[in-house]
Amino acid sequence: MDFQIFFFLLEDGIANGAIYALLAVTMVLVFTTTRILFVAQGEFVTFSALTFASLQIGLVPQIIWLLGLLAVIAAAIEIYRAVSDKDFKSIPGTVGLYLVAPFAVIALTIWIAPLGAPMLVQAAVSVAIVTLLGPLVYRIAFQPVSSGSVRLLFVIAIALHFVFQGFGLLFFGAEGFRVDPMIDASFEVGSLIIKAQAILIVGTLALFTALLYVFFGYTIPGKALRATAVNRVGARIVGIKPDLAGKLAFLLTAFIGGVSGVLIVSSTTIYYDSGLLIGLKSVLGAISGGMVSYPAAIIGSIGVGILEGFGAFWASAFTEAIVFSAFIPVLLWLSLRSTPNEEGHEL
């Protein structure tokens, strides 16, 4: 392997790793605030990617019907609750919250789909659809059991993955999609070629990391999420609603998943079932930091991306097996660091 190939693989690996890092950050965010190990996160990525691809070829992405369905279910649950609590005054607000935004986005999507709108508009609409799915999914699937065990929440996340993958096949078919890079350019630095798309992806990671840093460090909702992560009961006592924190976490997760989707679909062919692998690779990155540390999750994820890039070069058929074998040393490391029974959770 000469240096050029090495650099090419490294660049590709870092670009993919940056996507995993974005997702790993949201995994940690969701896990610490809600205790949900959200393995279905990858499906937000594929939904956004395939929606973007559909819009590019002028089709109305059918996923809008899922958005509409979930919005109606969530609104129905809220209205039912309001009626049984005799809290009629809250109904208009709830209906507005759960129905207006989703149906506005649905209408917008139907309107722009055949117009061949600019790529950025299509990307924004794709991200918007997926972002709205986040809090709806939390409301319907997780909020009723938000105090359940980590195991229970994990099984629900797996069930959601199943449902999403089924819907993915229903809406987008079994074919894979890939789109042209948003910025189709490259720079030459000496003998090395740097793709603009790679810079865009790494830049997005840097931007979001900075934004999240500001969000968590300096804004009230960010601090509320951090407080919930540290101690749910304590956060509730000081007036932070855990379910609101959950919805906010899912909104952020879905948004970042959506952005990752429109970025990744120009470098990788995305199928309806690509989500699980993408999601699990970010889990691998996230657990490198024990599911609590953001910097470790980012570094771990970039490592996963690089491992994947080189694995694909040396033994392409075994890439996935190589990447997932990396769980073994990571788990070993975590296991050796852990001290079971210290501060037993029962006592």
Place this chain on the structure above:
Amino acid sequence: MRNPLLFALPIIAVAPWLLPPFYVTLANYVALASIVVLGLILLGGAGGLMSFGQAAFVGIGAYATGYLTLNYGASPWLALLVGLAVTAAMALLLGVLTLRLTGHYLPIGTLAWGISFYYVFANLPGFGGHDGLSGIPAISAFGYDLDGKTTFFYLNWVVVVLAMVSISNILDSRIGRAIRSGGRATPMAEAMGVNTTGVGLTIFIFSALLACLSGWLYAHFLHFVNPTAFNLTISIEYFFMAVIGGLSSIWGAIIGAAFYIVSKQWLQTLIPALTGRVGHFDVIIFGFVVMFMLHYARQGLAPSILGLFGKRAHFHHSVAEAERLPQRERAEPVTEMLKIENARKNFGGLAAVDDISFNVKAGEIVALIGPNGAGKTTMFNLITGVLPMTSGVVSFRGKRIDNMHSREVLRLGIARTFQHTLLRPHLTVLENVALGAHTRGSTGLIKAALRLDRREEAQLLYEAKVQLERVGLAHHSNTLADSLPLGQQRLVEIARALASDPHLLLLDEPAAGLRYEEKVVLAKLCRELRAEGVTLLLVEHDMEFVMNLVDRVVVMDFGVKIAEGTPEAVQADPAVIEAYLGGVNE
């Protein structure tokens, strides 16, 4: 009818002659899946562990026999042994890596394993790639070829019944109580002498072996294997079968597998007919069903179906008199039982226990008292190895036990109760108490499965019953532990500690929540124990109870020992009065 198995056996016997051929095939698939799901129920329902890699273990069983019989003409029976050995090694590796970690790492580790398996076997040369292996020969036994769907129907269902019987035997045994008490690293089970990591590892390997066996049967039933049958989706489907059937009962395996496989068959013909589109859309419906059940019917279908047969959800024991378990020699009354020198425990900058020294002589009753937050329970946790000590020495009968594991501390003869009672709610009172005698038995999983543990089991249960009689709760033996009021739960905890035959008994607030009459009974019990040579150290806030019972009192405040002596001396001590009532120096 007490045992639905007696009802099921005749059905199995006649079913292949009554069912349409297509449903005989389907029943074979149900049986093969049930074998795998039984393992998941042992793992998840009883032990609180989850695996999403079972299909890959099925795959090992199937590929081992396919590869060895086709390429080397090996006997399927030999191939089965090879498959089981490889499976055990893989499960051991995954278990060792993940079981020491908190709850969610075993499922993640198994997910990764499930994915890796698919990609390895789809690409490894010699295993037929995505097409897999075909033409796998039939199993032959005693000169007969076992082949055809009717033969396999009996073979598969015999394996299911054997697996059910052995798991049911395991659950109702010494090791079964250990499994049902957590399976993960729980301080209570560890303090009862259960090696929770070892128990978790054992059931994980056992469930993997069942999956492997199912794969071996699958390969010889279909004469064909390919990697798609063992991918992650299939592992998730097995898990869903367990959730739908219900993790709380072994019948959940068959009920879940049958429901899932039959309705999947219907959906796969119905949905394309309705929508005109082809694809695995049934997964959407199953995903919703599982979510719905987890929200509203976490017990699964089994309890309501078993209810039709009048089967009790928990074990019911009528305990016969048995030979008593061997008891320890009690120490001479003057021997130093427990000696604590300069014990210290820091939590960050806070010294919860700050340089404490005291000792307890054999046959004494000593109380450790002090205001809330004085560090009394922390002191108990240091003595019993639940928490590691920062510095200092704890000796028990002349042997250093500081920083020993809580299991070893129990084996040496120190038993304890917990301030917040830690009974297993879904075990009966008798089973909870028998858990205390865990270290006095030795039979493991295999003997339990084969019912070779009955003599020891009778002794363990009799011991539990004797201790329950002592605390006056024998009539509640078969009650589920969480249906007792708090005061009685404390007494059950004492019985559980006594079942380990301790030299030294540590009681953490035994009188809290007890009514007056119950306190009188408890004080009488403590005196009886002292007369028998059992030494007692107790933390208690009820001063009337303490002062009338104990020989000596040690007083702690903010982690420091402020007084020690007879009840009378301590009650008159100005430092103690100040700690409890506040100073008068304004």
